[in-house]
Amino acid sequence: MKRAPSSPFTSGLFAVALTSLLALGCEGPEVKPTADGRQNTRAARIEGSLVVQSRARGNAVVFLYHAESPPPPQGSGRPLAFTVIPAAELFGTALGDNSPGPFTAPFALSLVQPGSYVLRGFIDADTCRFVPQPCHVSDFNPWYGVTSEPNAGDVGGGGVDPTNGTTRILEVTTDADGWPVPLTGVSVSFADSATVPFDRPAFQVAEGREFDTASTPVKFLTLTPQQFTGAVDQRPPGFWVQFVDANRDGVPDDTNNDGVPDFWPRVVVRKLADVPDVVDENDLDRNGVVDDEGVDYARVSGGKDGKPDVAVLAAGLVPDTLLAALRDEQGNPRPQPVFVPQLRVAIQNRALDARDPAAPALLSTVPAGRYSVTLVQSTGQTWRVPNELDPTLAEAAGLPGVPSQAFLLDVR
Numbered sequence: 001m002k003r004a005p006s007s008p009f010t011s012g013l014f015a016v017a018l019t020s021l022l023a024l025g026c027e028g029p030e031v032k033p034t035a036d037g038r039q040n041t042r043a044a045r046i047e048g049s050l051v052v053q054s055r056a057r058g059n060a061v062v063f064l065y066h067a068e069s070p071p072p073p074q075g076s077g078r079p080l081a082f083t084v085i086p087a088a089e090l091f092g093t094a095l096g097d098n099s100p101g102p103f104t105a106p107f108a109l110s111l112v113q114p115g116s117y118v119l120r121g122f123i124d125a126d127t128c129r130f131v132p133q134p135c136h137v138s139d140f141n142p143w144y145g146v147t148s149e150p151n152a153g154d155v156g157g158g159g160v161d162p163t164n165g166t167t168r169i170l171e172v173t174t175d176a177d178g179w180p181v182p183l184t185g186v187s188v189s190f191a192d193s194a195t196v197p198f199d200r201p202a203f204q205v206a207e208g209r210e211f212d213t214a215s216t217p218v219k220f221l222t223l224t225p226q227q228f229t230g231a232v233d234q235r236p237p238g239f240w241v242q243f244v245d246a247n248r249d250g251v252p253d254d255t256n257n258d259g260v261p262d263f264w265p266r267v268v269v270r271k272l273a274d275v276p277d278v279v280d281e282n283d284l285d286r287n288g289v290v291d292d293e294g295v296d297y298a299r300v301s302g303g304k305d306g307k308p309d310v311a312v313l314a315a316g317l318v319p320d321t322l323l324a325a326l327r328d329e330q331g332n333p334r335p336q337p338v339f340v341p342q343l344r345v346a347i348q349n350r351a352l353d354a355r356d357p358a359a360p361a362l363l364s365t366v367p368a369g370r371y372s373v374t375l376v377q378s379t380g381q382t383w384r385v386p387n388e389l390d391p392t393l394a395e396a397a398g399l400p401g402v403p404s405q406a407f408l409l410d411v412r
Helices: 008-024 087-096 320-325 391-397
Strands: 044-053 058-066 081-085 103-112 115-125 155-158 170-172 183-195 203-205 218-225 239-243 266-271 311-317 338-340 343-353 369-376 382-385 409-411
Touching (some): 044 058, 044 087, 044 170, 058 103, 115 183, 170 183
Parallel strands (some): 044 183
Antiparallel strands (some): 058 081, 115 155, 239 338, 266 369, 311 343
16 A cells, blocks of 8 residues: 655654563554455456447447346346446547447456456447437446436447357366456347347336235236436336247247246335335345345245245236237237337245245245335346435435425235
8 A cells, every 4th residue: 555655743753652662562463454354355256348239329338247147138236346438539530420430449348357248348338429309318327226327328238148149157266376367358239139229128017006915916007208308317217018038939928838928128126124224135236236134034845944035025916908909910929129108017925945046945924014116128138116216315415305205005
């Protein structure tokens, strides 16, 4: 650590103190740097270059995720760290035009612990440079859920394997002495083919928040789009709906084999922690990874598993009107998404532990408490209520208060 220069006054005090110690025959205490836990931390870095082939202009944002907790739509992970590369550094003299590039710039993520990671990112585009209203200025703000994701016109990107185009898993390993080995030469690519087509699925809820699971087997919610301008700029024209077809075989998926196709957007109804603010239960540090210690609920299969749970309610879109909108005149699935003016959501009085999303476990009872409602688009964009626009939270965050965004499900 660099030491500030000493003044004659402090130097004099040091000399007096040193003389006194020598005169008394005392020895100074032994200093061990490793006694400070922060000095005992061993970390590496991930660094490399951005490669951008795009006409968009704006800052580039790169996020670091645990490989086992990827972001939506593959998972529900939140970034462990991020870095911002200024537009001027990335685009240079081309900042004022719309040439496609390619453009390159270095990036680095520091203090990375050993483990497996993936990189995601986007160009926070200022679309008002080249298109008339409605348009978006660069408005990424990482500190709030309502401002931390891409909007229409932003350009997605990530670390991919150049041999097959799949997501690249980055392994930070250690050397023979246990020191993490830096990863260098990592490439993060962005291209106009990954331009985000629409804003996030911002919504409001028409019904009341009470859900008495003892007397009501299913709670129905009606979601309608809500538009915002200003510090939060989201203007969804409707909900972008499509069949899920993960293997791209042209046949809608039916993962739970109930005879009803799966849809985008997905609905997640998750239990909130019993603390102020919008915090998921068993994720008090808000990193998208289940805490090591927390609430553990009994399962139908018997007892508890000894691990903190991700308590969610069984929920999904009501298919009645969606099926007609998503099929053509011959009854075949439409290849492109369609917009609908509202969504009906059915929430059952069944709770599951979704700690392992691939094998959720049914809980013996529905935990009482507050639950959030989240929509996840196929683009990975999300919207959750409640959020920081809740009037009880907005003022402290410097955001406008919007009463509809205080909605939560009160389960009894």
